[in-house]
Amino acid sequence: MDAKAILSVENLTKQYVKGVSAVDDISFSLKEGEVFGLLGPNGSGKTTTILMLLGLLEPTSGSVQVLGSDPFRKPLSVKRQVAYMPDDIGFYDSMSAYGNVDYTARFLGLDPDERKRRIEEAFALVRLTDRMNDKARTYSHGMKRRLGLAEVLVKQPKIAILDEPTQGLDPQSTQEFLQTIRNLKEEKGMTFLVSSHQLDEVQSICDRVGLFSKGKLIGYGTLPELSERYFGPDKLVEVQVDGSKDLGPVFSAMEGVLKVTRRDRSTWMLQCAADLRSKVSQAVFGNGENLVSLSLLSHSLGDIYQHAFEEVSHEEQGT
Amino acid sequence: MKSKEREGSALTGLKVVFVKELQEYAGSVRMVVLMVLILLTAGASLYVATQTLRSYVGEDSYMLLSLFTIAQNPIPSFMSFISFLVPLTGIALGFDAINSEYQNRTLGRLLSQPIYRDVLLFGKALGALVAMAVVLLALWLLVIGCAMFFLGVPPTGEQIARALMYYLITLLYGLLWYMIAMTMSIIFRQSAVSALVSIALWLFFMIFWPMISQVVAALAGGGSEYETAKLSVVLGRVSPYNLYLESSIAMLSPTTRSLGVVLFSQIQGAMMGSPLPFGQSVLLIWPQMTSFVASVILVFALAYVIFQRKEIRM
Numbered sequence: 112m113d114a115k116a117i118l119s120v121e122n123l124t125k126q127y128v129k130g131v132s133a134v135d136d137i138s139f140s141l142k143e144g145e146v147f148g149l150l151g152p153n154g155s156g157k158t159t160t161i162l163m164l165l166g167l168l169e170p171t172s173g174s175v176q177v178l179g180s181d182p183f184r185k186p187l188s189v190k191r192q193v194a195y196m197p198d199d200i201g202f203y204d205s206m207s208a209y210g211n212v213d214y215t216a217r218f219l220g221l222d223p224d225e226r227k228r229r230i231e232e233a234f235a236l237v238r239l240t241d242r243m244n245d246k247a248r249t250y251s252h253g254m255k256r257r258l259g260l261a262e263v264l265v266k267q268p269k270i271a272i273l274d275e276p277t278q279g280l281d282p283q284s285t286q287e288f289l290q291t292i293r294n295l296k297e298e299k300g301m302t303f304l305v306s307s308h309q310l311d312e313v314q315s316i317c318d319r320v321g322l323f324s325k326g327k328l329i330g331y332g333t334l335p336e337l338s339e340r341y342f343g344p345d346k347l348v349e350v351q352v353d354g355s356k357d358l359g360p361v362f363s364a365m366e367g368v369l370k371v372t373r374r375d376r377s378t379w380m381l382q383c384a385a386d387l388r389s390k391v392s393q394a395v396f397g398n399g400e401n402l403v404s405l406s407l408l409s410h411s412l413g414d415i416y417q418h419a420f421e422e423v424s425h426e427e428q429g430t
Numbered sequence: 431m432k433s434k435e436r437e438g439s440a441l442t443g444l445k446v447v448f449v450k451e452l453q454e455y456a457g458s459v460r461m462v463v464l465m466v467l468i469l470l471t472a473g474a475s476l477y478v479a480t481q482t483l484r485s486y487v488g489e490d491s492y493m494l495l496s497l498f499t500i501a502q503n504p505i506p507s508f509m510s511f512i513s514f515l516v517p518l519t520g521i522a523l524g525f526d527a528i529n530s531e532y533q534n535r536t537l538g539r540l541l542s543q544p545i546y547r548d549v550l551l552f553g554k555a556l557g558a559l560v561a562m563a564v565v566l567l568a569l570w571l572l573v574i575g576c577a578m579f580f581l582g583v584p585p586t587g588e589q590i591a592r593a594l595m596y597y598l599i600t601l602l603y604g605l606l607w608y609m610i611a612m613t614m615s616i617i618f619r620q621s622a623v624s625a626l627v628s629i630a631l632w633l634f635f636m637i638f639w640p641m642i643s644q645v646v647a648a649l650a651g652g653g654s655e656y657e658t659a660k661l662s663v664v665l666g667r668v669s670p671y672n673l674y675l676e677s678s679i680a681m682l683s684p685t686t687r688s689l690g691v692v693l694f695s696q697i698q699g700a701m702m703g704s705p706l707p708f709g710q711s712v713l714l715i716w717p718q719m720t721s722f723v724a725s726v727i728l729v730f731a732l733a734y735v736i737f738q739r740k741e742i743r744m
Contacts, residue, residue: 158743165542167742185437187544195542199743201535205454217446218543262539 116140116176117302118164118270123173125159125326133159136173137328139321141270141304146296148313149306150416151323157306158198159326161272164304165195178269191219194268196259198275198306204248208239208258211247216265226265233264237291253284260291271295272304277312289316314412322419330419338410341418345369347408348381350391353401361394377403436546443545447553448560455561460522465565468515472569475501475508480580492705494577494585495592495682508573509678513671516600517636519565520607521628523558526621527612528737533621538742551734554612555605562604570597588684588708595712596681602722603674607632609729616737635669643668659691673722677715684711689718 118141125134134156141147149157162168164175166182166189175182182189202211209230216226234243237257242250250258256276263271273292277285293316295301307313313320314334322330322337330337352358354377362371362381367390370382381391388405395402410418455461479500483493501507531537531550541547570593578584585593610631614624643665651658666672680686684705706714 162742167538167541186546187438187442190542190544193542195539197535197538197542199535200539203534203536214446214450215539215543218443218545259539 115142117143117178118304119176120160120164121174123160123163123175124171125156125163125168126171132171132326134163134170135326137321137326138173139328139331141302142319143269143302144296144300145318146292146303146305146316148317148320149304149323150308150310150313150320150412152308155323156326157323158274160323161195161274161304161306164272165190165193191266192269193272194263194266194270195272196256196263196274196276198278200255200259202247202250202255202258204246206247207244208247208250209234209243212258212262212265215262219266229265229267230261233261236264236295237261253280253288256280256284256288257291260288264295268301270302270304272306274306275308276305277307277309285312292316310412310416320412322416324420324423327423329423330415334409334412334415337412337415337419341415341422342410344384346383346386347410348383348386348388348391349374349378349404349406349408350381350395351378351403351405352395353377353403354399356398356400358395358398358400361398362391365390365394380408440546440548441552443543443549444553444556447545447549448556451554451557452560455523455557456564458523461519461561461565464515464519464522468511468519468565468569471511471515472508472572474505475511476573476576478502478505479508480576483581491586492589492684493581493583494574494589495684497573497577498593498596498682499679509682512600513603513674513678516562516566516604517607517632517671519562520558520604520609521611521625521632523561524554524608524611524615525625525628526615527554527558528615529619529621529624530615532619541742547737548734551612551730551737555609555730558608558612559601559605562608563601566597566601566604570594591708592681592684592711595708596678599674599677599681599715599719599722602719602726603670606670606722606726606729609726609733613729613733613736616733616740636671639669640666640672656691656693663690667718667721670722670725673718677718677722680711680715680718684708686711686714689714 120140121138123134123137124132126132137156137160139147149160151157159168163170164177164182166184166186169183177189178192180188202208203214206214212230212233213226216230219226221229231240231243234240237260239254239257239261242254247255247258256279260273260276263273276292277288280288289312292303292305296303303316305313305317319333320331320337321328330340332340350362358379359371359373362368362379365387367384367387368381369384372380372382374380381387386407388407392402392405476497479497479502482500482502483496486493498508501510526533528550531540540550574585574590574593607628611624611628614628615621618624618627644662647658647662647665651661667676676689680689685703687706
């Protein structure tokens with residue numbers, strides 16, 4: 112495991128029924144100040160893993176260390192430093208938003224002034240100050256998510272675990288929520304563990320990701336690392352020209368170009384051994400054509416997940 | 431070797447949960463409705479009792495206690511009303527104690543705070559106990575106040591002690607039904623189901639169990655009237671309602687000298703109609719009190735074990 116890891120999981124397994132693993136022998140770690148994404152479809156074991164990280168569920172085997180403590184043996188110390196926003200977050204409807212957050216903040220043992228200061232600061236950060244005395248039942252779904260984030264912030268945690276934080280949010284609220292996470296990471300240096308099945312959103316905020324499928328961690332690393340692992344070191348260059356000349360043979364003849372695919376009359380996709388964009392532009396101009404666009408494409412998290420998932424399926428069928 | 435000991439106290443955060451639950455119980459609509467109901471019914475029975483007792487002033491040496499037990503058709507006694515409404519209060523407070531946390535989706539965020547789940551059960555039970563204690567105490571003071579105001583006779587120390595003991599018995603009875611309802615709220619995820627099952631249990635013990643116990647006693651008694659009667663009393667005491675009635679009657683009617691089957695030979699020479707001292711009445715109901723306390727602990731332990739094994743997620 113990583114020497115600087117503030118959270119590490121080794122060979123973690125959870126079986127609710129003997130022989131059937133909800134989480135199956137997974138290992139990963141979190142570095143301080145990073146945003147780590149746990150990705151996978153619903154029911155793939157993400158929330159079970161999170162509950163074990165918080166000591167709310169006992170692992171069948173394996174070990175978890177959060178900030179140097181075993182969360183199942185030292186749950187109070189772990190939960191004092193780790194905040195959790197569940198996927199199906201709810202609040203006491205009869206209490207005000209402030210009352211709800213104040214209730215959980217009281218468990219932290221802060222003095223009243225400090226507690227009030229932190230709560231007001233958190234409400235300001237999630238832009239709910241003007242609604243903080245309203246009953247929680249009057250809050251929309253998106254506001255409840257922001258209220259959940261305010262509760263996380265009041266704790267001033269070393270690690271914040273957000274389970275499906277953007278589920279059910281409209282696109283604008285989603286972007287605002289993700290931006291808040293980016294800001295907190297940059298300004299406060301908070302470490303986030305974000306679980307989601309919405310890959311494009313996670314891609315936009317995560318430094319590293321773990322890919323879950325049927326309780327197994329099928330891939331784990333940064334986006335370029337995963338891309339290289341599943342698609343090899345090849346680069347994808349997309350070139351669009353303004354002209355009618357067939358440049359396919361020209362591109363094919365270039366050193367380092369492995370495969371050429373013509374997408375339409377003026378667009379080609381080149382699979383290259385390295386980033387050949389400068390050579391490609393020279394080839395276009397050399398053939399008397401005008402260059403409209405030239406870009407290096409990376410594989411999306413969706414592509415990677417799809418590829419990893421298919422690979423695992425093939426392996427399972429093979430065995 | 432890993433230490434299996436828990437970190438810190440299991441009761442960390444108890445005060446926070448207790449205060450929140452007490453506020454919620456005391457201010458809840460269901461509590462207000464029940465209190466209005468209790469006040470109306472208790473007020474009616476108290477009025478009837480004071481009207482009846484006025485003609486006995488000077489003759490009845492236990493006037494305060496009589497206020498609790500005197501009934502006049504069609505209005506039952508204060509004790510009868512209380513025996514009916516206190517379990518309802520317990521059930522009303524407890525039927526959604528835990529499953530509402532699931533339904534409101536608050537359990538996950540609550541248990542991710544630095545507390546053990548034990549504290550949730552303890553805090554809720556303690557909150558309900560104190561809420562019921564305050565309400566019942568107010569009712570008791572009302573009765574004592576009525577006794578002094580309408581009858582003009584101050585209660586004696588023994589009457590106060592007996593009324594206080596009756597208060598404790600009633601509180602235990604209410605707490606037991608709260609515990610039963612809370613256990614149902616852990617077992618069943620839907621609060622409607624837990625409410626229905628709790629009410630069904632209450633009706634079973636109040637209405638059907640006395641019938642069943644008599645039938646079973648008659649079948650198992652082997653033809654002996656004495657054995658049948660003894661068995662019927664023993665089986666009847668399985669019902670909390672019966673335990674409550676027995677101990678309440680022994681406390682509020684000082685002339686009650688036995689709660690079991692008494693043979694004629696056993697009462698020869700006894701001074702019938704003479705009251706028992708307070709201490710002797712307490713001894714008389716001691717098994718019932720012990721059973722009440724044991725039942726509360728047993729039901730709470732059951733709730734505790736089931737809750738500890740429950741999944742946090744819906």
